[in-house]
Amino acid sequence: MGKPSIFSKDYGKKMRQRRRNVIILVVACLLVITLCVIYIRGAFKDVVNTKNAKVNNSAVDKQTTDNNKNASQSSNKAETKEKDTKKENSYKIQLSDGRDITLTYEGDSSNKVFKSVAAASGDVAYDINPSHKNVILFDNAAQSILLIDIEGNKQDITNQQYVSTSGEVIQKSSQIASNPSYIWCSSPKFLDDGNIAYISQLPWIGKTAKYVWIENIQDKSHVMVQSVQGENIQLGELTEKGLTVIADGTTFYMTASGSVSQ
Template sequence: MSRKPSIFSKDYEKRMRHRKVKVFVISIICLAIVILIGVYLTGTFKSALSDAKNQKQNIVSDNKKPSSTSVKKSSEISKPESESNGKESQYTVNLSNGKKINLTYETKNKDKVFKSVTPKDSNVAYSISPSGKNILIFDNKSQSILKFDSNGNKQDVTNPQYVSTTGSTIEKNAQLSANPNYIWCSSPKFIDENNIAYISQLPWLGKTTKYVWIENLQTKANVMVQSIEGEDIKFDAVKDKGLTTIVDGKTVYVTTSGEVSQ
């Protein structure tokens, strides 16, 4: 700011008026600046408060509203078992020939019970255990006996080799590779929960005669029924006498111990 003029100056009043105007203008400018700064800060503060408020509301809303995934999982977990009671479901099995079959089961009082194999025209030999909790599937191309439990667990229960009375060993894969038409096993059938019967040309390699074998699923022991042999052997229902077996047109009954009766 310029120095104050001397009172004895001849243009003292003129210079004082000019000085007052200048001070007034500067004051107006400063006041305007202060007002603008105040308005700006006030607006920013309000905006910050609004953003904070909205963010808080969003957090509260998110905490109260569960995600759709959580709702779905909760619904699935809490679904009563009775809702699926009596409903048919299935396991899908891929066979070695490329075909797919379905093992159909029904849930009864929380237990899964096998009912059938579909499609009906698949021509796959199968057998369901007396309890319905296990099923045998015969994979014809690989000549494999496959057992499935009610949880869908698979187990190959095929006898992998035959050991003769002289100690020589015949491997399944080697024999079928040398002679694909050889019947290593076929037509598996449950006699009871722990024993199955199947048809085989074992123990002979150069004959077409067929025999009945019994396998214990727990011990894996395979025993041939000595008193049965024939060119055409079929299994039917399990009766009180044992497994109905038709040998060249004649019906006999086979027990799990290998006993045969008419």
């Protein structure tokens, strides 16, 4: 924009117009500069926010990944611990005829429970108590009832002698030696955690009838059940009504107290 000549008759008017145009131009420039600054700051802020968002998202993703990893590791540890707890082990018990019996249990410390019993050869009569903490084995060759606890300790809980009402003492070893076919004891079964039932020809020596006896495994007391006898007696499964007893074809249910029902 050229400056007007001072000799021009419109000099004053042109100078005013010139100043107005300069002011407009300056204002326009300032406006443009202001808009540019605002735009640049806004764009910069968006870039920063985007960058921060990416950083935050990355941190969240990392935290989520770490949490998932930790959860997976905890789950794997829990599964490993559970598998270790359920790991099976066993005890070996030898019978009088030399056969090995394997008693399998799972768990550790106070959580151990018996799972199964198996003979290396042939069959073995056994029973596991309701809490799975004890097993009874019947050693047929020796006519012995063996109690094995969850720690693998073995006890012979057979009644070694019988004292008649007249005071006569009959020793197990002597009776079986003189009459090998005599049934001193047979087929032991748990009535509950503290009592077992077994079959015997006691208290008679010269008869073939069989009877059911109950032994308390704590005090080793032996009591005959008066209401059950027969030539053929079988002890079956433990039910809510009691132990199943089949005597000469008739089914009874017997409890640890010795009560019998049909």
